[in-house]
Amino acid sequence: MGALALCTAIYPGVETYLAGWYDALRRQTDQDYQLWVGLDMVSVETAKKAMNGAPDAIWVPGQKGDSPATIRQRVLTQVVERHDAVVLVDSDDIMHPTRIAAARALLRSSDLAGCALRLIDERGSSLNMTFTLPPNMAPEDAFPRTNVFGLSNTAFRAEMLRRCLPIPPAAVLVDWYLSTRAWLLGASMAFGETAEMDYRQHPANMARVRAPFDEQQVIEDTERVRQHFRLVRTSALEGADPQRVAELERAAADVEAQIAPDTPAAKELLARYPKAQVRKFDGQSPGDGVKPTELDAMIAYLQMLGTLVDFTKFDASGPNLR
Numbered sequence: 106m107g108a109l110a111l112c113t114a115i116y117p118g119v120e121t122y123l124a125g126w127y128d129a130l131r132r133q134t135d136q137d138y139q140l141w142v143g144l145d146m147v148s149v150e151t152a153k154k155a156m157n158g159a160p161d162a163i164w165v166p167g168q169k170g171d172s173p174a175t176i177r178q179r180v181l182t183q184v185v186e187r188h189d190a191v192v193l194v195d196s197d198d199i200m201h202p203t204r205i206a207a208a209r210a211l212l213r214s215s216d217l218a219g220c221a222l223r224l225i226d227e228r229g230s231s232l233n234m235t236f237t238l239p240p241n242m243a244p245e246d247a248f249p250r251t252n253v254f255g256l257s258n259t260a261f262r263a264e265m266l267r268r269c270l271p272i273p274p275a276a277v278l279v280d281w282y283l284s285t286r287a288w289l290l291g292a293s294m295a296f297g298e299t300a301e302m303d304y305r306q307h308p309a310n311m312a313r314v315r316a317p318f319d320e321q322q323v324i325e326d327t328e329r330v331r332q333h334f335r336l337v338r339t340s341a342l343e344g345a346d347p348q349r350v351a352e353l354e355r356a357a358a359d360v361e362a363q364i365a366p367d368t369p370a371a372k373e374l375l376a377r378y379p380k381a382q383v384r385k386f387d388g389q390s391p392g393d394g395v396k397p398t399e400l401d402a403m404i405a406y407l408q409m410l411g412t413l414v415d416f417t418k419f420d421a422s423g424p425n426l427r
Contacts, residue, residue, distance in 0.1 A: 109138045109209060110188040112180055114256075116145035116173070119197040120155040122305065125229065127156035129199050135206035139188065141165065142196075143180040145173060174276040177256075181270060185263040193280075195257035198222075199229065199303035207301050208260035215295035216265035217287045219244065219254045222304035235300055244294040249337075249353045254284035258302050265292050273340070278333045285337050289345040289353065331360055 115123070140162040144152065149164045167176045184191050192208045194200055211218035221237035238244060238253055247253050256279065269286035276282045334357035342350060362368065
């Protein structure tokens with residue numbers, strides 16, 4: 106493995122976590138990388154002050170009107186032209202000392218590599234839970250309905266990531282978009298069972314995996330899933346595996362069938378998933394800007410999350426339960 110990049114993004118609200126993030130960066134056993142930092146409405150000076158340091162980084166400031174996806178796109182477009190591979194980490198999480206070394210090792214034999222995540226609370230205390238693949242599941246088998254490759258636990262070979270770009274400006278679930286594109290394009294995947302990241306749970310998380318889940322979060326997350334499938338299906342699919350494209354279409358259709366009762370699609374869905382919730386949410390009809398109720402969205406949301414949190418590693422006697 107040749108030149109390696111480490112990429113993150115800094116945005117308002119993560120400043121309080123940056124000192125811990127930078128300290129973890131300096132403790133990496135593998136220091137042979139180039140740091141890239143996308144800045145979303147945060148200045149270089151503010152970022153350095155919050156880190157209590159001045160990392161040797163390539164800073165990529167955002168521009169007026171940028172979406173978070175646009176900022177990621179601007180960084181990654183440059184990275185794939187200058188490096189052989191890239192490790193992605195979130196600036197509000199904590200890298201374990203071997204995070205970069207473990208990613209580099211997995212990338213020797215795979216296009217896309219991920220690792221398990223240890224959940225921590227806002228203050229950094231362990232929640233005694235691990236976010237990982239279910240036992241005996243290959244990472245490819247998680248797609249297209251779920252995702253285990255986030256922006257904090259993933260690494261790409263540059264050649265594959267280049268094929269997954271560009272990121273649509275409207276994309277919210279950027280991690281799932283990129284990994285789904287990689288899956289469609291036949292990327293070889295690897296997933297390390299050892300947690301190499303502490304995944305911080307706090308109110309600003311895009312995807313929280315620990316209860317309680319409030320009504321607005323669940324409704325918004327469900328709509329993000331629908332948007333995700335729309336964006337992937339309308340992206341350039343030249344070179345994609347036809348069988349996987351068909352799987353993607355079926356998954357997208359199932360999502361829409363859940364808000365279209367008394368249709369052939371809904372009946373077919375219930376034949377495969379008898380416990381699925383299929384109804385006209387809030388008495389509205391599909392296509393009327395319908396949004397799921399808390400209960401309906403919650404069931405679908407927790408069914409997905411329940412496959413990814415390893416409760417065998419949950420310590421019921423842990424001191425951090427609330």
